Amino acid sequence: MQVIKSKSFILRQYREGDETAVLRYMNDRDVSKYLSSAPYPYKIKDAKEWVKKCVRAGRRKKKKFLSFAIELNGKVVGGIGFDSIERREAEIGYALGKKYWNKGIASEALKLVTDFGLEQLKLKRITAHVFPQNKASSRILEKNGYKLEGLLKGHHSKNGKLSDALLYAKNHKSMNFIIIHGVYANPESNWFSWLKKELESKGHKVIVPKFPTPLGQSLESWSRVIKKYESNVGGETALIGHSLGAAFILSYLEGSGKRIKAAFLVAGFHKLLASPYDEINKSFVGGKFDWEKIKNSCRNFFVFASDNDQYIPLDLSKELAQNLGAKLKVIHKGGHLNMQAGYSKFPDLLDCILGAA
Numbered sequence: 001m002q003v004i005k006s007k008s009f010i011l012r013q014y015r016e017g018d019e020t021a022v023l024r025y026m027n028d029r030d031v032s033k034y035l036s037s038a039p040y041p042y043k044i045k046d047a048k049e050w051v052k053k054c055v056r057a058g059r060r061k062k063k064k065f066l067s068f069a070i071e072l073n074g075k076v077v078g079g080i081g082f083d084s085i086e087r088r089e090a091e092i093g094y095a096l097g098k099k100y101w102n103k104g105i106a107s108e109a110l111k112l113v114t115d116f117g118l119e120q121l122k123l124k125r126i127t128a129h130v131f132p133q134n135k136a137s138s139r140i141l142e143k144n145g146y147k148l149e150g151l152l153k154g155h156h157s158k159n160g161k162l163s164d165a166l167l168y169a170k171n172h173k174s175m176n177f178i179i180i181h182g183v184y185a186n187p188e189s190n191w192f193s194w195l196k197k198e199l200e201s202k203g204h205k206v207i208v209p210k211f212p213t214p215l216g217q218s219l220e221s222w223s224r225v226i227k228k229y230e231s232n233v234g235g236e237t238a239l240i241g242h243s244l245g246a247a248f249i250l251s252y253l254e255g256s257g258k259r260i261k262a263a264f265l266v267a268g269f270h271k272l273l274a275s276p277y278d279e280i281n282k283s284f285v286g287g288k289f290d291w292e293k294i295k296n297s298c299r300n301f302f303v304f305a306s307d308n309d310q311y312i313p314l315d316l317s318k319e320l321a322q323n324l325g326a327k328l329k330v331i332h333k334g335g336h337l338n339m340q341a342g343y344s345k346f347p348d349l350l351d352c353i354l355g356a357a
């Protein structure tokens with residue numbers, strides 16, 4: 001059974017010997033009041049039953065129930081896991097000792113266990129049922145991309161009383177990503193292979209075409225390449241371009257008549273740069289773009305730039321973001337956000353992509 005590590009705690013299977021720790025964090029009126037099935041007072045027999053249930057479930061091959069103990073500095077301080085795992089759906093639940101509240105522990109545990117559910121258990125949908133008064137629980141779900149779907153009247157039965165529940169859910173939607181490299185680059189350059197692997201591990205489809213460069217590089221030759229992948233471009237597509245790849249995305253969106261979900265333009269540009277590259281780049285950025293047309297072809301633009309890019313002045317990136325009504329993320333001393341600047345991985349970009357996906 002898997003151990004999931006965060007910077008400050010680990011998530012591991014419950015085991016015999018955890019009973020007193022479970023009793024310590026569960027036997028608290030404030031902890032149990034929004035847990036529909038937890039008794040109060042919580043007794044040692046309840047803790048024993050819980051640990052036994054978790055150990056037994058951990059041994060089963062086909063799991064309907066899966067719970068992790070949250071261990072902080074060698075001490076079990078809470079738990080989080082899935083119940084009712086069926087047909088690629090599950091319900092998530094969690095509880096943490098009061099002493100440890102409001103330190104970000106449950107938010108992080110929820111992120112890790114949600115990722116585990118979507119990636120390892122291949123769940124398509126995770127739900128949570130929350131007492132409407134439980135603001136902290138709603139907050140951590142929302143922070144982790146769970147959406148409020150509605151109010152279930154009388155869903156919870158606690159101490160013989162029916163109470164309403166807010167239904168939160170996170171649905172896994174598979175997207176198509178196309179990563180477009182720049183001049184003198186290829187599908188293996190920079191952070192492209194790393195990003196492909198990361199997105200694929202989350203169930204998305206990722207295409208990284210190879211465009212002719214520098215030999216045979218032109219807007220026309222690149223357009224011929226992207227045409228082969230056009231059946232993958234639609235409302236659930238995001239295009240990610242680096243450097244000239246970003247300029248190519250602008251041309252593509254201007255001319256294709258497609259409407260996509262998002263575009264991520266990294267160290268991109270939309271004009272000639274008064275550099276030796278202008279000659280081979282001019283068919284991409286030598287003219288004027290129709291910004292309205294481009295904006296109408298994509299729901300969200302994100303521009304990543306750096307404040308010491310040797311090729312792209314920051315003012316140009318600001319202008320690009322402004323033309324697109326895009327969010328601009330400036331990375332301090334990120335150079336051209338390429339391998340030479342240390343970018344074989346790009347976690348900031350991945351976070352932004354997953355947040356928008």
Ligand SMILES: CC(C)(COP(=O)(O)OP(=O)(O)OC[C@H]1O[C@@H](n2cnc3c(N)ncnc32)[C@H](O)[C@@H]1OP(=O)(O)O)[C@@H](O)C(=O)NCCC(=O)NCCS
Nearest residue numbers: 031034094095096101102103104105106107135136137139
């Ligand atoms: C729900 C629970 C797991 C949250 O754990 P936690 O580690 O304190 O959560 P975090 O610190 O990661 O985040 C709490 C968030 O809620 C916010 N919050 C806390 N109390 C709040 C309140 N009364 N109103 C609004 N927001 C509140 C915090 O500010 C924080 O948000 P922020 O990160 O934007 O500042 C914990 O309170 C708990 O164990 N409760 C009892 C069991 C329970 O209710 N389980 C959920 C059943 S659905």
